[in-house]
Amino acid sequence: MDDTPDNHPETARPAPRDHAVVLGAGIAGLLAARVLAERFARVTVVERDELPEDGPRFRPGVPQSRHVHILWSRGIEALERLLPGITAELTAGGSALLESPRDFLWLSPADWFGSVPGARVLVGARETVDWTVRRAVLRDPRIRILGGTLATGLLPGPDGNRSVAGVTLREGDPITAALVVDATGRGSKTPAWLAALGHPVPETTRYDSHLAYSSRTYAVPADADRRWHGVYVQGRPDSPRGGVLVPLDGDRWLVTLIGNGEHAPPTKDPAFLEFARGLRSPALHDALRGAEPLSDPVGFRGTANEWHHYERMDRRPDGLLVLGDAACRFNPVYGHGMTVAALGAEALGEALAGLDAERIPAAARRVQRRTAEAASVAWQIATSEDLRYPGTEGPPPDRATRFLQGYMSRVMVGANTDPEICARFFGVLSLSAPPNTLLTPWTVLRVLSKWRLPTAPTTEDYPPHHAAPPRVSP
Numbered sequence: 031m032d033d034t035p036d037n038h039p040e041t042a043r044p045a046p047r048d049h050a051v052v053l054g055a056g057i058a059g060l061l062a063a064r065v066l067a068e069r070f071a072r073v074t075v076v077e078r079d080e081l082p083e084d085g086p087r088f089r090p091g092v093p094q095s096r097h098v099h100i101l102w103s104r105g106i107e108a109l110e111r112l113l114p115g116i117t118a119e120l121t122a123g124g125s126a127l128l129e130s131p132r133d134f135l136w137l138s139p140a141d142w143f144g145s146v147p148g149a150r151v152l153v154g155a156r157e158t159v160d161w162t163v164r165r166a167v168l169r170d171p172r173i174r175i176l177g178g179t180l181a182t183g184l185l186p187g188p189d190g191n192r193s194v195a196g197v198t199l200r201e202g203d204p205i206t207a208a209l210v211v212d213a214t215g216r217g218s219k220t221p222a223w224l225a226a227l228g229h230p231v232p233e234t235t236r237y238d239s240h241l242a243y244s245s246r247t248y249a250v251p252a253d254a255d256r257r258w259h260g261v262y263v264q265g266r267p268d269s270p271r272g273g274v275l276v277p278l279d280g281d282r283w284l285v286t287l288i289g290n291g292e293h294a295p296p297t298k299d300p301a302f303l304e305f306a307r308g309l310r311s312p313a314l315h316d317a318l319r320g321a322e323p324l325s326d327p328v329g330f331r332g333t334a335n336e337w338h339h340y341e342r343m344d345r346r347p348d349g350l351l352v353l354g355d356a357a358c359r360f361n362p363v364y365g366h367g368m369t370v371a372a373l374g375a376e377a378l379g380e381a382l383a384g385l386d387a388e389r390i391p392a393a394a395r396r397v398q399r400r401t402a403e404a405a406s407v408a409w410q411i412a413t414s415e416d417l418r419y420p421g422t423e424g425p426p427p428d429r430a431t432r433f434l435q436g437y438m439s440r441v442m443v444g445a446n447t448d449p450e451i452c453a454r455f456f457g458v459l460s461l462s463a464p465p466n467t468l469l470t471p472w473t474v475l476r477v478l479s480k481w482r483l484p485t486a487p488t489t490e491d492y493p494p495h496h497a498a499p500p501r502v503s504p
């Protein structure tokens with residue numbers, strides 16, 4: 031280890047000014063390292079998992095990788111700006127660049143989307159995304175990753191607890207650094223680590239709709255319908271079960287079933303397929319007819335929206351930032367976490383522009399506020415949609431949220447029938463356009479002209495532009 035060894039954290043020495051340390055080699059940590067390498071001579075990424083060197087692999091630190099992961103257009107753009115050429119590398123590695131809703135059979139809470147453009151979306155195995163991003167980030171010689179290394183706490187600076195001077199590890203000497211970035215994801219220990227240094231913990235806002243996932247892979251059958259690339263049957267409060275099917279490399283499908291509370295999807299056969307059969311449309315179940323499962327279903331719970339408000343803390347040490355899921359995570363069903371991680375890294379780069387490394391630790395609070403802004407639209411979308419579900423725990427919706435929910439129900443009806451409204455809706459959902467593009471006079475008039483009560487479903491088995499496949503007897 032080439033960092034200053036220090037076996038006595040309580041008497042830490044001044045941190046090397048040219049060194050930043052990032053905890054966690056997930057997408058937020060890797061992209062933060064990429065940005066910090068522009069400001070610091072050395073960036074060390076501390077990762078608890080041993081990282082595979084020979085290609086994408088599942089690893090326990092990112093258990094959500096077994097479930098459908100999409101990257102919305104705004105995330106693709108941000109990733110490409112941070113790592114030019116990455117989209118081509120991802121598609122060469124088997125990820126698919128699709129257009130939604132055009133390339134999907136997609137049943138919204140109101141009705142089917144048409145076969146029209148809306149927003150680009152990258153679909154692929156999460157392990158491949160992480161592997162490809164990691165390989166690209168490590169081309170920068172200023173960045174190194176210490177795999178198999180668990181961070182266990184924050185090292186106080188020589189001024190007591192007013193600054194952070196590095197991290198302690200489960201094994202080996204602490205690592206000193208001028209800036210510590212926690213990107214350890216949903217299980218972040220920073221609140222406890224701050225408390226151990228005598229700091230207050232951040233306030234937390236939490237909304238939990240108790241959504242559960244169950245996912246497995248299939249071999250694409252030889253006679254599969256090739257007119258679409260994916261299927262998405264969304265649930266809604268009066269029928270809170272849904273399912274999504276996306277393509278994976280190697281001619282595979284990844285199927286994720288979702289449900290709230292007592293509607294949690296099963297993780298056993300044959301209940302998995304039965305659940306798919308009971309969705310609002312049989313399209314996903316029909317697609318799986320004759321498809322050979324390649325894995326057992328795996329479940330995932332713990333999908334609450336949770337925002338630790340580090341950006342609001344008055345008393346916090348210099349030299350510490352918290353990014354990605356460690357700061358703010360979302361109900362994954364809206365597909366925003368990775369995009370927000372990329373936006374957070376972009377915001378980090380903008381906030382650090384013009385600052386030399388020496389001034390960065392003291393600017394951490396301001397930088398934290400900038401990176402927090404990157405989460406606000408995704409947070410608004412996820413929490414206001416989750417609050418439609420009666421079992422959602424969290425602060426009740428205010429009048430503005432209730433008004434927006436009502437209006438968005440009408441937008442959804444419009445988006446199902448009008449390509450212009452559809453494009454605007456997907457612009458916002460993909461985080462590529464600000465939410466107020468749905469509130470311009472033009473859009474409001476157009477939405478209201480399509481007025482129809484969204485609670486009166488017109489759902490058919492299949493969308494009008496897409497006939498059902500011939501039915502065979504079971």
Ligand SMILES: Cc1cc2nc3c(=O)[nH]c(=O)nc-3n(C[C@H](O)[C@H](O)[C@H](O)COP(=O)(O)OP(=O)(O)OC[C@H]3O[C@@H](n4cnc5c(N)ncnc54)[C@H](O)[C@@H]3O)c2cc1C
Nearest residue numbers: 054056057058078091094099100181215354355362367368
């Ligand atoms: C079921 C599910 C489905 C999802 N689907 C989507 C989707 O479709 N689209 C989307 O954009 N997002 C999706 N997300 C969200 C997305 O997975 C996260 O937002 C994203 O992974 C956050 O990245 P991160 O780097 O902050 O955290 P993570 O990816 O969780 O990475 C954290 C890293 O920190 C490491 N670590 C943890 N503790 C320590 C420690 N003490 N010391 C050292 N290392 C440590 C871990 O091993 C891991 O490598 C989904 C999430 C879930 C749960």
